[in-house]
Amino acid sequence: MDINKEKHKKTNNLLILNGSIVNTEAKNTFKSDIVIENGVISRISKHITAGDFDKSIFKVIDASELIICPGFFDMHVHLREPGSEEEEDIKSGINSAIRGGITSLACMPNTSPVIDEPFLVEYLKMRSCANDYNIFPVAAITRNLEGKDIAEFGLLREAGAAAFSDDGRAVQNSKLMYEIMKYAAQMDVLLILHEEDYSFSEDGVVHEGYFSAAKGLEGISNLSEDIMIARDIILAKKTGARIHFTHLSSADSVNYIRLAKKEGIRVTCDVTPEHFYFNDEYIKDFNTNFKIKPPIRSEYDRKSIIEGIKDGTIDAIASDHAPHIDAEKNISFNEAAFGSIGLETLFKASITKLLKSEKIGLEKIIGLISAAPSEIMGAEKNNIKEGRQANMSIVDINCHEKYTKEMIFSKSKNSAFLNENLYGEVIYTIVNGCLRFINKIKSQGEDFS
Amino acid sequence: MSLKNILDIEELNKTHVLKIIESTGYFKEVLGRDLKKVPALRGKTIINIFYEPSTRTRTSFELAAKRLSADVINFSPSSSSMKKGETELDTIKTILEMKADLAVVRHKDSGFVKYISEHITIPVINAGDGRHAHPTQALLDLFTIYCHFKRMEKIKIAIVGDILNSRVARSDISLFKKMDLEVFTVSPSMLLPEDMSYFDTKNFECIDEIIGQCDVIYMLRMQFERQNKKFYPSVREYNRFFTLDFKRFNNMKEGAILMHPGPVNRGIEIDGRVLDMEDRNLAKIKIGEQVGNGVAVRMALLHYLLSQK
Ligand SMILES: [Zn+2]
Ligand SMILES: [Zn+2]
Numbered sequence: 001m002d003i004n005k006e007k008h009k010k011t012n013n014l015l016i017l018n019g020s021i022v023n024t025e026a027k028n029t030f031k032s033d034i035v036i037e038n039g040v041i042s043r044i045s046k047h048i049t050a051g052d053f054d055k056s057i058f059k060v061i062d063a064s065e066l067i068i069c070p071g072f073f074d075m076h077v078h079l080r081e082p083g084s085e086e087e088e089d090i091k092s093g094i095n096s097a098i099r100g101g102i103t104s105l106a107c108m109p110n111t112s113p114v115i116d117e118p119f120l121v122e123y124l125k126m127r128s129c130a131n132d133y134n135i136f137p138v139a140a141i142t143r144n145l146e147g148k149d150i151a152e153f154g155l156l157r158e159a160g161a162a163a164f165s166d167d168g169r170a171v172q173n174s175k176l177m178y179e180i181m182k183y184a185a186q187m188d189v190l191l192i193l194h195e196e197d198y199s200f201s202e203d204g205v206v207h208e209g210y211f212s213a214a215k216g217l218e219g220i221s222n223l224s225e226d227i228m229i230a231r232d233i234i235l236a237k238k239t240g241a242r243i244h245f246t247h248l249s250s251a252d253s254v255n256y257i258r259l260a261k262k263e264g265i266r267v268t269c270d271v272t273p274e275h276f277y278f279n280d281e282y283i284k285d286f287n288t289n290f291k292i293k294p295p296i297r298s299e300y301d302r303k304s305i306i307e308g309i310k311d312g313t314i315d316a317i318a319s320d321h322a323p324h325i326d327a328e329k330n331i332s333f334n335e336a337a338f339g340s341i342g343l344e345t346l347f348k349a350s351i352t353k354l355l356k357s358e359k360i361g362l363e364k365i366i367g368l369i370s371a372a373p374s375e376i377m378g379a380e381k382n383n384i385k386e387g388r389q390a391n392m393s394i395v396d397i398n399c400h401e402k403y404t405k406e407m408i409f410s411k412s413k414n415s416a417f418l419n420e421n422l423y424g425e426v427i428y429t430i431v432n433g434c435l436r437f438i439n440k441i442k443s444q445g446e447d448f449s
Numbered sequence: 450m451s452l453k454n455i456l457d458i459e460e461l462n463k464t465h466v467l468k469i470i471e472s473t474g475y476f477k478e479v480l481g482r483d484l485k486k487v488p489a490l491r492g493k494t495i496i497n498i499f500y501e502p503s504t505r506t507r508t509s510f511e512l513a514a515k516r517l518s519a520d521v522i523n524f525s526p527s528s529s530s531m532k533k534g535e536t537e538l539d540t541i542k543t544i545l546e547m548k549a550d551l552a553v554v555r556h557k558d559s560g561f562v563k564y565i566s567e568h569i570t571i572p573v574i575n576a577g578d579g580r581h582a583h584p585t586q587a588l589l590d591l592f593t594i595y596c597h598f599k600r601m602e603k604i605k606i607a608i609v610g611d612i613l614n615s616r617v618a619r620s621d622i623s624l625f626k627k628m629d630l631e632v633f634t635v636s637p638s639m640l641l642p643e644d645m646s647y648f649d650t651k652n653f654e655c656i657d658e659i660i661g662q663c664d665v666i667y668m669l670r671m672q673f674e675r676q677n678k679k680f681y682p683s684v685r686e687y688n689r690f691f692t693l694d695f696k697r698f699n700n701m702k703e704g705a706i707l708m709h710p711g712p713v714n715r716g717i718e719i720d721g722r723v724l725d726m727e728d729r730n731l732a733k734i735k736i737g738e739q740v741g742n743g744v745a746v747r748m749a750l751l752h753y754l755l756s757q758k
Contacts, residue, residue, distance in 0.1 A: 209643065212643075216580030330538070
């Protein structure tokens with residue numbers, strides 16, 4: 001404890017001057033200074049004089065031109081530990097997240113072994129603590145993700161499971177899903193649903209549409225998602241379960257959720273940047289970085305997702321960070337693994353497409369990647385308030401550059417955003433009161449060690 | 450103008466196609482001579498890499514190369530011994546070490562030939578990749594039509610059968626439309642792509658609706674091996690609406706021709722009795738001629754890719 005304190009001395013006493021603070025609740029951004037003492041936000045005020053503070057204790061950050069956001073919360077991440085540490089591990093995943101301004105994340109249970117035992121949830125919590133980071137473990141809905149036997153929701157929750165998901169798989173049996181939802185409602189746990197009807201998706205590698213026809217690639221119909229979304233809305237209505245649809249891809253799914261919300265059914269949903277940024281035309285050169293599940297769909301679907309973001313149907317943005325080694329991506333399109341990494345582009349892609357192209361308000365966008373997901377996950381809402389431990393990302397929203405492999409902190413480099421000109425850059429990330437990331441290039445060589 | 454590879458019809462423009470057709474005519478004339486060999490590619494080595502077995506296409510390429518005096522290596526990586534990931538790259542390294550001048554590649558996966566071409570420096574010809582493309586077949590089909598009608602524009606062609614799973618259909622339709630033929634499809638709903646806007650053809654549900662109006666009736670092979678899920682009810686249902694039987698053969702337009710990429714499933718795409726009449730109907734049944742034209746078109750392509758500087 002004391003050793004930690006000593007180590008963090010200059011990283012958890014900070015003066016952040018002249019920044020613009022995003023308030024996602026009031027939907028405004030205001031100029032102010034922030035004092036962080038021992039990791040806690042002690043003052044937010046316009047009248048802070050740097051001279052009043054001991055420079056040997058406080059590090060000063062000049063945040064004029066920068067935006068101070070509540071720490072980002074990514075509610076859909078594959079950390080690959082335990083089991084596939086060659087792709088990512090908890091430490092490298094956290095580094096990648098912090099590089100992306102993310103201060104909390106939820107990790108999916110499709111590891112090896114699958115997170116379906118309480119001791120495995122405890123292991124993840126322990127690793128989270130050891131790295132002084134906020135990991136929210138998601139446990140399996142069914143044992144070994146097999147879609148057969150319901151996992152121990154009660155024991156797993158007590159061990160620290162923040163939600164339940166069979167991500168990567170979907171429960172095909174409707175009666176089983178009904179029982180799962182009844183039990184989830186009784187236990188009051190959140191279900192995060194990857195929706196896929198296998199009879200429409202098996203062997204499919206891309207969106208079924210113009211480009212699957214043109215390229216002779218097996219398609220995955222929108223119906224694969226739509227049918228399951230419709231089914232689970234019906235089941236949620238019947239059972240009162242709290243369900244969250246992750247990585248929406250299809251226009252009709254957005255519509256069904258819009259209607260469900262109007263009816264007062266307890267559903268929330270997220271999208272990935274890939275699904276609002278790209279359309280299926282990007283697969284025309286067989287670039288495997290665009291092979292993700294659900295597939296990147298048509299321009300019509302993409303626009304419907306943007307509409308869903310604008311009108312509030314879509315609650316959150318999550319990365320579905322899915323690291324894969326080169327050998328799983330640098331092969332033929334059919335053989336390649338599904339997935340794209342995304343921790344480091346969650347913010348950039350959102351700024352580029354939603355702020356710069358779609359002119360959606362900055363506060364709304366930041367809310368979608370901070371306050372909203374933390375609230376859905378039942379965590380303390382991410383916001384910047386006096387008396388709270390500091391979790392924030394300090395960003396520049398106007399700089400832009402071509403995204404390249406060399407910039408990536410993650411162990412894996414399979415990003416769909418490679419070679420895109422992306423706006424926005426994370427300059428500082430503060431996690432649990434500690435300054436954990438300084439963008440050395442962009443912070444104009446401020447020295448700090 | 451110059452092309453490095455032949456991967457997909459989409460990469461060819463009209464000028465390319467016309468040049469290939471013209472050159473194919475020349476090589477067809479060569480094949481008609483007593484001495485069927487020219488020294489055009491002496492000293493060059495062609496490597497045939499067939500991940501998916503196909504005696505017909507491989508032999509056609511091999512013969513084409515030999516008629517041009519090139520050396521040929523046949524290489525069939527067995528898919529059973531292939532492990533995931535690195536082995537495909539290993540194959541590529543092997544090819545490079547063999548120091549061939551051109552690779553002909555066939556694979557069961559769409560996009561694989563393009564993937565290979567991105568990792569080697571020598572020219573690549575796509576001999577069929579998954580359901581994606583079979584450009585040499587399309588070119589030989591076009592050449593066959595051109596030889597018969599001496600024109601391409603406004604030729605009405607009906608492509609009959611499994612459009613969804615056929616790389617021949619995909620490349621044919623793409624090439625025929627590029628060259629201003631009028632293309633129709635005749636296919637049941639489950640054998641058509643969900644989104645037909647790429648093909649943009651008028652589809653008929655029975656061959657009888659259109660058989661009297663077309664200059665070319667092109668029967669596709671029913672790709673049962675590519676239909677992992679069989680949604681089509683039965684052969685006899687197919688016979689009722691699509692099979693080219695004796696009556697339909699007689700209902701074809703005056704001067705029209707019948708084509709098929711081969712090998713024909715007798716009694717499914719075409720009635721056996723019709724096939725048996727080919728010798729007496731060479732002006733109408735072009736299936737055998739297609740095979741011969743296949744060698745000529747492949748000679749033209751090998752020559753084209755290897756003789757440009
Ligand atoms: Zn998923
Ligand atoms: Zn996922």
